[in-house]
Amino acid sequence: MIAVLSGGVGAARMLRALTLVMPAEELVAVVNTGDDLELYGLSISPDLDTVLYTLAGAINEETGWGLVEESFSTLGALARYGVPTWFGLGDKDLATHIYRSMRLREGAPLSRVTAEIARAWGVVSTVLPMTDQRVRTKLTLADGDEIDFQEYFVRRGHAVAVRSVRFEGAEEALLAPGVLEALETAELIVVAPSNPIVSIGPILALPGVREALGARRASVVAVSPIIGGRALKGPADRLLGELGGEASALGVAAHLREVIGSIVIDVVDAGLATEISGLDVTAVVTETIMRTPEISAKLATAVLEAGRRRVRAGR
Amino acid sequence: MIAVLSGGVGAARMLRALTLVMPAEELVAVVNTGDDLELYGLSISPDLDTVLYTLAGAINEETGWGLVEESFSTLGALARYGVPTWFGLGDKDLATHIYRSMRLREGAPLSRVTAEIARAWGVVSTVLPMTDQRVRTKLTLADGDEIDFQEYFVRRGHAVAVRSVRFEGAEEALLAPGVLEALETAELIVVAPSNPIVSIGPILALPGVREALGARRASVVAVSPIIGGRALKGPADRLLGELGGEASALGVAAHLREVIGSIVIDVVDAGLATEISGLDVTAVVTETIMRTPEISAKLATAVLEAGRRRVRAGR
Numbered sequence: 001m002i003a004v005l006s007g008g009v010g011a012a013r014m015l016r017a018l019t020l021v022m023p024a025e026e027l028v029a030v031v032n033t034g035d036d037l038e039l040y041g042l043s044i045s046p047d048l049d050t051v052l053y054t055l056a057g058a059i060n061e062e063t064g065w066g067l068v069e070e071s072f073s074t075l076g077a078l079a080r081y082g083v084p085t086w087f088g089l090g091d092k093d094l095a096t097h098i099y100r101s102m103r104l105r106e107g108a109p110l111s112r113v114t115a116e117i118a119r120a121w122g123v124v125s126t127v128l129p130m131t132d133q134r135v136r137t138k139l140t141l142a143d144g145d146e147i148d149f150q151e152y153f154v155r156r157g158h159a160v161a162v163r164s165v166r167f168e169g170a171e172e173a174l175l176a177p178g179v180l181e182a183l184e185t186a187e188l189i190v191v192a193p194s195n196p197i198v199s200i201g202p203i204l205a206l207p208g209v210r211e212a213l214g215a216r217r218a219s220v221v222a223v224s225p226i227i228g229g230r231a232l233k234g235p236a237d238r239l240l241g242e243l244g245g246e247a248s249a250l251g252v253a254a255h256l257r258e259v260i261g262s263i264v265i266d267v268v269d270a271g272l273a274t275e276i277s278g279l280d281v282t283a284v285v286t287e288t289i290m291r292t293p294e295i296s297a298k299l300a301t302a303v304l305e306a307g308r309r310r311v312r313a314g315r
Numbered sequence: 316m317i318a319v320l321s322g323g324v325g326a327a328r329m330l331r332a333l334t335l336v337m338p339a340e341e342l343v344a345v346v347n348t349g350d351d352l353e354l355y356g357l358s359i360s361p362d363l364d365t366v367l368y369t370l371a372g373a374i375n376e377e378t379g380w381g382l383v384e385e386s387f388s389t390l391g392a393l394a395r396y397g398v399p400t401w402f403g404l405g406d407k408d409l410a411t412h413i414y415r416s417m418r419l420r421e422g423a424p425l426s427r428v429t430a431e432i433a434r435a436w437g438v439v440s441t442v443l444p445m446t447d448q449r450v451r452t453k454l455t456l457a458d459g460d461e462i463d464f465q466e467y468f469v470r471r472g473h474a475v476a477v478r479s480v481r482f483e484g485a486e487e488a489l490l491a492p493g494v495l496e497a498l499e500t501a502e503l504i505v506v507a508p509s510n511p512i513v514s515i516g517p518i519l520a521l522p523g524v525r526e527a528l529g530a531r532r533a534s535v536v537a538v539s540p541i542i543g544g545r546a547l548k549g550p551a552d553r554l555l556g557e558l559g560g561e562a563s564a565l566g567v568a569a570h571l572r573e574v575i576g577s578i579v580i581d582v583v584d585a586g587l588a589t590e591i592s593g594l595d596v597t598a599v600v601t602e603t604i605m606r607t608p609e610i611s612a613k614l615a616t617a618v619l620e621a622g623r624r625r626v627r628a629g630r
Binding site for chain 2: 040041075076077080081082083091092094096098099102105116120121
């Protein structure tokens, strides 16, 4: 079994890549829920949905989020009522949020509801929210204002400087059923090419996760979301820089060094490999932009091989 | 000011007809909420929406309910999750239910939310739910099963025999703000051509309504929803027969006799006028099927004139 710490788009593509080279049934995604939000009384879990829709083959490939062949009639009609409509909720996607909200209100934990949604979409991999409890990523901007993640990410287009990040509720949250078992018993744990601060960060902030990974860091292999100093998508590069790190694959390795034994970095970053190994993190160089199934499969193979090699090497 | 006791489609068309011959601002609709339902955690008020959408000029004219140029993507997508999808929720319509549910959950009473929705749609008439409390129309079938109204009306297509009807919560419900004032101070009160048992019935079942109308029944004028022994739409004819009355304009007059002074009946029912007057209800004969604006305006004029004539005659 392979466990994958997952954010949204990048992680979903990494998970799909892994299904090309191993049985999808043996994948367990542990997904960030710090980005979750409530809108109009609906409970929305963007990263879970991106992972599920991608594994179901129903994702909008152009945007990386939302469903393919989607319409936005309800969102358009909501504008009439003067409510915020900056979060792009498609009509078909809305069914997921309505169902999830209904089940949560009935008292079902998010992990059970997520399993139900996965089954409804025919997803055979195990998709787990990191926790059934409420954790919310909050960002303090340079001007001192604290805002929610989606406000930062979607509404403000992550175009504002961030001074600090915290994960509200993380300290008291319990891992969802199956998460600790997956981290302790998986052959390897992959840290997906997601934002290390705001996508992987909330998972690492949960009690027990750092310890579980740190105890077996040789089995943990990250994929750098930073390529040539830039994030493929989102603000990972800027956030790394703003929060005292370096916007590079080296910066990612440094940020995660306590919990990973190796990192897969892009060919354009080959020059950083030596410096990364100075952190006691093995750098493996390959093409990491999953622009075709072939490249994706090759990356997935490289990730698994990197982890297995490091495990064999010990520590 | 003219008050109108309202169900759904027939009432909405009557209200629109009245706006053709009097200022829309002077109309107050008191709308049945016994048909309201909760679906997927959404609060749906079918009669309120039909009235609002019709007065806004946005109703689907063919069905009489729902919005014009509507799509059903979310409902189709909900089917994937195995939830019941027999209640036709359009994508644009859904925005209304999402907004209403959000506001109710925030603690706003239904009457305030209804006013907000009316304003959003530019409706200048006053549209009031009969109560801000929960009242639910329940029907006991011939086989003894008790079901909710929409289950009877939509899911089973009102194609089952009914033994009795009750309005759960009606006895303890308070009239919504403005309802009693409207009933006491309106120049006339129109009982719309809605189902007298399951649309007008819940309103009459609320504490104070029968008394308020009975005290000034000369000012109350009904429009028969039964034409030539048949309901134009819905099960009013069968329900009147099943529950011990007569499926005719006479049966409607008999059912409402304690609270109305006159009733407008269709030309095909002219032969019933004498028998109706035997109930101390003045029958006025005119064309009642609102198939053109001209006929609608003529009916509205006849309704107002019938009420005014009876008021002048006293009692």
